[in-house]
Amino acid sequence: MKRILKIIGSLLGFFLLIGIIGGGLAHEPLPLGNPGSGADALAHKMLDALDHEKYEDTRILQWSYRGGANSYKWDRKQGLCLVKWDDNEIVLNLANPTKSDVKVDGVPTSQKEKEELIQKAVKMFNNDSFWLVAPYKVFDKGTQRAVVKMENGSQGLLVTYNSGGSTPGDSYLWLLKEDGLPYAFKMWVKIIPIGGLEASWDDWLVTESGAYLPKTHQFGPLSLSMGNVKGFK
Structure with a gap:
């Protein structure tokens, strides 16, 4: 999260400079859309373009974040994810985080520190x-x-997350090719004061399991790597 905040902060600084030079950066209001069966059909079209059944059949996902500082191995069947950063290693129980196993430098830690690290790992x-x-x-x-x-x-x-995750209320507008394949989304999220910031979703990797997953995202001049992305059945 700190890494993405730094990325966004740097990007906002870049756009602020552009705004000063070019007359201001426009905030895009959250667009109005039509909910209902048409929206669900468009969502299914996007999933079909991604061959989503291959993703559903993928058991293990591996990737990294923050320049490789955060690494993940997610067992979707068991609902467990091995999360590593610095000297911390957590087997995160996604259904019941309190049952997660926590070690710091290979050693179990105090209950208070365990709870704090679990909360951080969940976020x-x-x-x-x-x-x-x-x-x-x-x-x-x-x-x-x-x-x-x-x-x-x-x-x-337009997809709005009214509950769940760490920041409910965030909205994302998926930009799609004619066949439904996404190539970017625009964001209206709490941590970004400017609405409509765009991030790419066009650097796709077909994993060993057949799932489509992104290798990188582009925010204007900045790039966010997902590390060595892997997917296994």
Whole structure:
């Protein structure tokens, strides 16, 4: 999370400089969309373009974040994720985080420190995994979908997360190719004061399991690497 905040902070600084030179950076208001069956159909079209069944059949996902400082090995079947950063190693129980196993430099820690590290690991996982699998979360519990008519005549998919995760209320507008494959989204999220910031989703890797997962994301001049992304059955 700290890494993404630094990235966003640097990006906002860049855009602020552009704004000073060019007359100001426009904040995009959250677009209005039409919810209902049309939005659900567009979401299914996006999932079909990604061959989402291959993702659903993928048991193990591996990736890293923050320049490799945060690493993850997620067993989706067992609901466990091995989270590592600095000297911390946590087997995170996603269904019941209190049952997570925590070690610091290979040694169990105090109860207070354990609770603090689990809370941090949950926030890290929620953020860092979203940048890996967000397209597959459009039907998560608490989501609302709507179709947005874009200026170029295409349809965008607006997804709002009303509950769940670490920052409920955030919205993302998926920009899609004609076949439904996503190539970017725009964000309206609590941690960014400017609405409509765009991030790319066009550097796709087809994993060993057949799942489509991103290798990098581009924020203007900045790049966010997902590390050595892997997916296994």
